[in-house]
Amino acid sequence: MKADPGFYQYWPYQNRPKIRWPGGKKLAFWLAPNIEFYELNPPDNPHRKAWPQPFPAIQGYGIRDYGNRVGHLRQMALLDKYGIRGSISLSTALCDHHPEIIAMCKERNWEFFSHGIYNTRYTYGMSEQQERDMIRDSIESIYRHTGQHCAGYLAPALSHSELTLDLFAEVGTELFGDQAGFYTCDLFHDDQPTPIQLRSNKRFVSIPYSLEMNDTIAYVVNKVEPRRYGQMLKDNFDTLYAEGEQSGTIMCIPTHNYQVACPHRLKAFEEALDYITSHPDVWITTGREIADYYRQHYYDTALADIAAKQGAA
């Protein structure tokens, strides 16, 4: 076990090389709907229980099923209204269970990235080969069902091993070269993209995917009132938009159809989307496009600046 994951070095937020997004935009905005499948009766993982009650744990299962049965189309209608393409964090078994949902996202040219196979199969306790096989299965599923070369990863239920990022990058390369496996959503250390150091030395970046703006964290963990969540989204945007004047920032809203698309919560979310998208200097984009653009234009200058600042210390 390590005291530090070793993926990145300390890199102060101030005085970094200036970022400008396409069209001179100051803030890149992306929205990541998690489309997940939770199994009613997964095998027991000794490191973490899937459900607090014995099988069948219908309360937790039911509300997540609600997200797919009811919430998905509600959120999709809003994203259509505001011209936002979703970047789907996908439990890839959902391609088998609910292909209708996949087809609707595909029609809209939304991005799919891997969120494992089921959100009830944790990484904890997997051998390197098992985790590699699971990641490969998920990337292959996305390709088979959507034709996309999976660029990003968010580990299932945020369950990791020390090798998760390495394995994702390596399997992406094995399957599709440099066109897959090049960004992670698993780190919450920054409001800008940062290069990530992997054992393969692949050009790999961490893209901000806010834990604080995540609706499940806000609603379930922090028990935030719906209208206050809407206000938090606007406040988060205001700060990042203002700071984007100095150097381009990123705002991400990770959502869940079983949270944000519930009838008592959608209005607050819509007000925030309306607010954010009404600003002129916002690049409304996807995770993949941000990572691609960053790798092409800023990756090398970032590495040089990080090295210089490490030397200065």
Place this chain on the structure above:
Amino acid sequence: MALDDSHLSYPLRRYGMDHDYYDWSMLAERPAVRWPGNKPLALWVNISLQFYPLNQQGKPYKVPGGMTMPYPDLRHYSLRDYGNRVGIFRLLAALDKYGITPTFAVNSELALRTPYLLNLLKERGNEILCHGWNMDSLHYGGMPEAEEQALISRSLHTLRDLTGQPITGWLSPARNQSEHTLALLAEQGIQYCADWVNDDMPYRYTHSKKPLWALPLSTELEDFFILGNNLHSESSYVQQIEDACDLLLQEATTQGGRLLALNIHPWLLGQPHRIGYLEKLLAYLSQQPVWNASGSDIVQAFAAQQQAGA
């Protein structure tokens, strides 16, 4: 040591659900449902009347809202009792003031213990559904089937005898079920179950031979979840339900009927500092184009259209 290979095997990775309790479908893709009077939104107000035993077993887990302190936990016991002694009368007065018809989900043991309260409910004539034996009698996975069958039978016989009503609706304590609960309920004459909260409309369970309908009683909108679990303010409770009502009404005008189901506990909303907020909410709801009906009326209106359409 690595995980067992079963963690990389997915025998139920297939089209639809990973179980056979009900079929997969998306709400927005289903045929539109029409409620009586052509009202877009059905409003179901359920009041849960509960008995939390002081000597709870907590099997297989402590019921939410139950005792948390070492025995005898008088504070939690008596505050739940407050709802049945005092709070309920405030709720009934508020509902009557705004002409809202409730149903009552009643623990059968409470019906036995409080004949005065039960007579009051009977005189009102509103539908009563069975809320299990008491709040500490959980139905749970791994429970012996015969034991659960007897528990359901005792709960239903008691409530049917005491109320003189057929009792066709069911809400499990803590909404917890075993793998057999749905089939056992259907066998004993239950026609709808409110435990599963995966939809904004009724749907059909496929797990039993006799017809059994799901009537989702929103957990997210219940007073216990918003006030007791999330510790949101009373004004936020009202706001959340008004927002939900607005959205469901809007959806109903384009996609067909929707259901707004509110679960209310007298020991929470019957408190003096909260009842005014409930009145404010009821005043709002009573101005909307809603069809306020009992659980079984909603299920019947829905089921009739499913059969007609099938």
